[in-house]
Amino acid sequence: MDSYAASLNVGNALPSGTISTMRSYFKAAALAVPLALTAVAAGAAPLVTPMQQAVAQAASADEAIAAFYRGRDFAPIWMGEGAEHRRAAFLWALDTAPDHGLPVGRYDPDTIRAEFAAARTAADRGALEVEMTRRFLRYAQDVSSGIVDPRRVDPTIKVTVPKHDWLEQITAFAEGDPYAFVRSLWPTTPAYTRLLREKLRLRGIQDAGGWGPPVSVGGLSLGDSGPAVVELRNRLIRMGYLRRSAVASFDAALESAVREFQIDHGLTPDGTVGEATLRALNVPLEDRMAQIVVGLERQRWMNKPLEPRHILVNLAEQHAYVVDDGKVTFDTVVVVGADTPDRRTPEFSDTMTHMVINPYWHVPRSIAINEYLPALRRGGAQHLEVYSRTGRVNRANVNFSQYTASNFPFSLKQAPGPRNALGRVKFMFPNQWNIYLHDTPSRNLFARDVRTFSHGCVRVARPLALAYHLLAPQTETPKADFDSVLAAGRERRVNLEDPIGVHLVYWSAWVTPMGRANYRGDPYGRDAKLLSALRAAGVELAGGRS
Structure with missing residues (x-):
C-alpha cells in the first residue's frame, strides 16, 4: 500500500478558451448547467462534455464540493485514467472502518463497488463521481473528528471537536498519495493507536472462544481451592494475566495475577477476590470492546495538537496527570463531582493561568x-x-x-485557614462553569476506589506537590517560594508565566505504553449514552458475550 503514488493527470484537455467560459457561466448560474449548453454550431468542439455537465450539476448542491470541481474544470478523480489508486485507497479505508469502530454501513463499500460496475451513462457516472466525494468527506470527518456530536450525547460534555476544511481535504487527497492521505486522517496519538491494537487483540480472543465461563463465587483468597478457584485461574489465563497451569489452588502466582488485574481496573490491589473484583472479572468481553469503541470516539474528539505541557484530568478514573512533551511527569488521585445532575463535573478544555494561595x-x-x-x-x-x-x-x-x-x-x-473548603491552594483556568482544581481538608475520600463526592470542582490529593511542579519552570526554588507565600496566611495570586492547557476528559478505557489495558466504571453514565448514540449511527459490535 505504501508504494502507491497519486495520479495527477485525470480528465481530458478542454478546447482553448473553454476554462474561463465555464467558470463565469457556472458562477452566474449557480452551477446549474442546462442541456442547451452543449448545443454548438455544426462542426465545432463541444464546450462541455456530458461527463463535465453531470459532475457540475451533481456538485452544485454543496459549495465546497462545487468549488473543488470548478477549480479542476469538472474533471473526475474517481473514474477515468489514473483514478484506480484513489478508488482502491478509499475502498481499503472503508473495508477497515470497523477496526476503528466506524459504521461501515454508512459508506457501504460493497454497494460502491456495485455502483461503479453499473454506471454506464455520463449522467450516472457524473452523479456517482460527486457522491463518491461526499462519501469520502463523510468518512474523513468521521474518522478524524468523530461520528456523533458530543454535546448531543450529554449536555455536560462541552467538548469542541476539531473541524476540517472540506475543500482542503479533497484537494489534498486528489493531489497526493491517496493511501498516505487516508492514514493521515486517523488520529495519530499513542492513546488512539494503543486502543486500536487492544480492540484487535480482544477480537482475536473473542474469535478463539472468549474469556470462558465467569467466576461463580467471590470471597476467594490465598490458600483456597475448589471449582471457583479453577474458574478464576482459567479466566485470568485467557485474559493474559497468568501463564497456563493446572494448579487448582489459590497460590502465590494466582494472588499476584489478581493484584495485577485489580491495578488495571482501579481496584485496591489486595490480591483477594471480593465483591468489586468479582464484578470486574465477570464483565463480558463484548462490554470491554464496547468501552474501547467508545474510547476511540472520544480520542477522535481530541484529535488536535495538545499543548507541550498540559494537565489531563480523567473524570472516569478520578486521576490527574501533568504531561510534558508527551510524557507524564506528575500524577495524583483526585475527587470529582458527585453523580447528581447539578454536581457532575463537565468535560471541556481550557487554559490554566494562575494559582491562588491561601484562597478565600x-x-x-x-x-x-x-x-x-x-x-x-x-x-x-x-x-x-x-x-x-x-x-x-x-x-x-x-x-x-x-x-x-x-x-x-x-x-x-x-476566610483562608486550615478548615477552608478549598484548602491551601486552588489552580485557576477561568471558565463559565466555575470549575477548578483545589486542595481540600477532607483527606479521607482519596482512599476510595471511586471518588465522586465534590460539588463539581476537582479536589487534588497532592496539591502542594502539584503547585511546586507547575512553578518549577519559572523559578529555581519553587517549593521555597510557594511555602513562603503560604506561611504568610494571606490570599495571594501567583501567575503562571507559561499558561498550561487543562483537559477534563472521561476515559473509561485506555492502554498504557507497556500495553496494559485499563478499564474503569461509568460513574456519570456518559459512556452508556455515547454507546447508544454510536449504535444508532450504525456502529456494530459483532460477536457473542463471554
Whole structure:
C-alpha cells in the first residue's frame, strides 16, 4: 500500500478558451448547467462534455464540493485514467472502518463497488463521481473528528471537536498519495493507536472462544481451592494475566495475577477476590470492546495538537496527570463531582493561568441557599462570613428565618485557614462553569476506589506537590517560594508565566505504553449514552458475550 503514488493527470484537455467560459457561466448560474449548453454550431468542439455537465450539476448542491470541481474544470478523480489508486485507497479505508469502530454501513463499500460496475451513462457516472466525494468527506470527518456530536450525547460534555476544511481535504487527497492521505486522517496519538491494537487483540480472543465461563463465587483468597478457584485461574489465563497451569489452588502466582488485574481496573490491589473484583472479572468481553469503541470516539474528539505541557484530568478514573512533551511527569488521585445532575463535573478544555494561595472560598449561590441557608437559620455555619452588597454584615443582626432561596440577599465567604473548603491552594483556568482544581481538608475520600463526592470542582490529593511542579519552570526554588507565600496566611495570586492547557476528559478505557489495558466504571453514565448514540449511527459490535 505504501508504494502507491497519486495520479495527477485525470480528465481530458478542454478546447482553448473553454476554462474561463465555464467558470463565469457556472458562477452566474449557480452551477446549474442546462442541456442547451452543449448545443454548438455544426462542426465545432463541444464546450462541455456530458461527463463535465453531470459532475457540475451533481456538485452544485454543496459549495465546497462545487468549488473543488470548478477549480479542476469538472474533471473526475474517481473514474477515468489514473483514478484506480484513489478508488482502491478509499475502498481499503472503508473495508477497515470497523477496526476503528466506524459504521461501515454508512459508506457501504460493497454497494460502491456495485455502483461503479453499473454506471454506464455520463449522467450516472457524473452523479456517482460527486457522491463518491461526499462519501469520502463523510468518512474523513468521521474518522478524524468523530461520528456523533458530543454535546448531543450529554449536555455536560462541552467538548469542541476539531473541524476540517472540506475543500482542503479533497484537494489534498486528489493531489497526493491517496493511501498516505487516508492514514493521515486517523488520529495519530499513542492513546488512539494503543486502543486500536487492544480492540484487535480482544477480537482475536473473542474469535478463539472468549474469556470462558465467569467466576461463580467471590470471597476467594490465598490458600483456597475448589471449582471457583479453577474458574478464576482459567479466566485470568485467557485474559493474559497468568501463564497456563493446572494448579487448582489459590497460590502465590494466582494472588499476584489478581493484584495485577485489580491495578488495571482501579481496584485496591489486595490480591483477594471480593465483591468489586468479582464484578470486574465477570464483565463480558463484548462490554470491554464496547468501552474501547467508545474510547476511540472520544480520542477522535481530541484529535488536535495538545499543548507541550498540559494537565489531563480523567473524570472516569478520578486521576490527574501533568504531561510534558508527551510524557507524564506528575500524577495524583483526585475527587470529582458527585453523580447528581447539578454536581457532575463537565468535560471541556481550557487554559490554566494562575494559582491562588491561601484562597478565600466564595460559596456558590446554589450551595449557599441549598446547604447553608438552613444552617444559618439554626445559628450554624459560623465558619462563614456573610456579605451584603455594601460589605460584611454582623450575622447577629440578621434574622435568617425570613429568607428563602428566592430572596436570600447575601453572599457567603470562608476566610483562608486550615478548615477552608478549598484548602491551601486552588489552580485557576477561568471558565463559565466555575470549575477548578483545589486542595481540600477532607483527606479521607482519596482512599476510595471511586471518588465522586465534590460539588463539581476537582479536589487534588497532592496539591502542594502539584503547585511546586507547575512553578518549577519559572523559578529555581519553587517549593521555597510557594511555602513562603503560604506561611504568610494571606490570599495571594501567583501567575503562571507559561499558561498550561487543562483537559477534563472521561476515559473509561485506555492502554498504557507497556500495553496494559485499563478499564474503569461509568460513574456519570456518559459512556452508556455515547454507546447508544454510536449504535444508532450504525456502529456494530459483532460477536457473542463471554
